[in-house]
Amino acid sequence: MLTPEFTQAIFFYIFAAMVLAGAILTITRRNAVHSAMFLIVSLMGVAGLYLLQQAEFLFAVQIVLYIGGIMVLFLFVIMLVNLDQAAKEKQFNGQWAIALASVALVGVQVFWFLGKGRGAFKMAQPGIAPPASALGNTEQLADVLFKDYLLPFEVASILLLVAVVGSVVMAKKRI
């Protein structure tokens, strides 16, 4: 009864529920700290989906970088900036009705096309599984990253350097 497909489906729906419920609560909470906590739930769900798809390295990166790095940055800024006044005021701006209507329109389009399935998309056929490799996901990923994508990798490191210098310059009182 408990075939691998069935177990995978159960875990997929659990993680999908975590992702969507966390996301909805993130954008509706009044208190920004609560928003950050529910965003962590949502990111954990995404990490679980990576693990479900045998992307173990991205799973680790998601936990360490997103939940350990970015969320600490967010919470640090929330403590630094006084949000008490903002929490007492109106949370949604005046254009929320137009925004919801246009997003609903886009959503109807996307899910209508999805509902038509493979025939409408003309998606390429799934690739042929390569022969089972002795290397794990992390080793294979490192091969691809450092052989085929070396230049984008270096450009990304320059981007990070620029971002670090820029954020320090902007957050500093006097330079």
Added chain:
Amino acid sequence: MYPITTEHYIALSAALLLIGTVGVLTRRNIVVILMSIELILNAVNINLVAFSQTWHNLGGQVFAIFVITDAVAEAAVGLGILIALFRNKETVLADEVDLLKW
């Protein structure tokens, strides 16, 4: 309902993208707007990893790493701007920053 196919992941990613877009367009608090941008980038990553798994091509996962790098840079710069803004204007609400509006 099952087995889980690539379409399931695309549908989940589309739903997450729309929720993030609603957050960006309707919230006034800049911190929550930045969090909604993180949600949108995560939706992109779910898609990339799902297609990488379907076609047995690790390029998708490499692109997901680059998207995470961009998300880190964007969060750092965005929060730096937010701190500078709060120091000068004493507000974190996006529609109170209207110096260029007339």
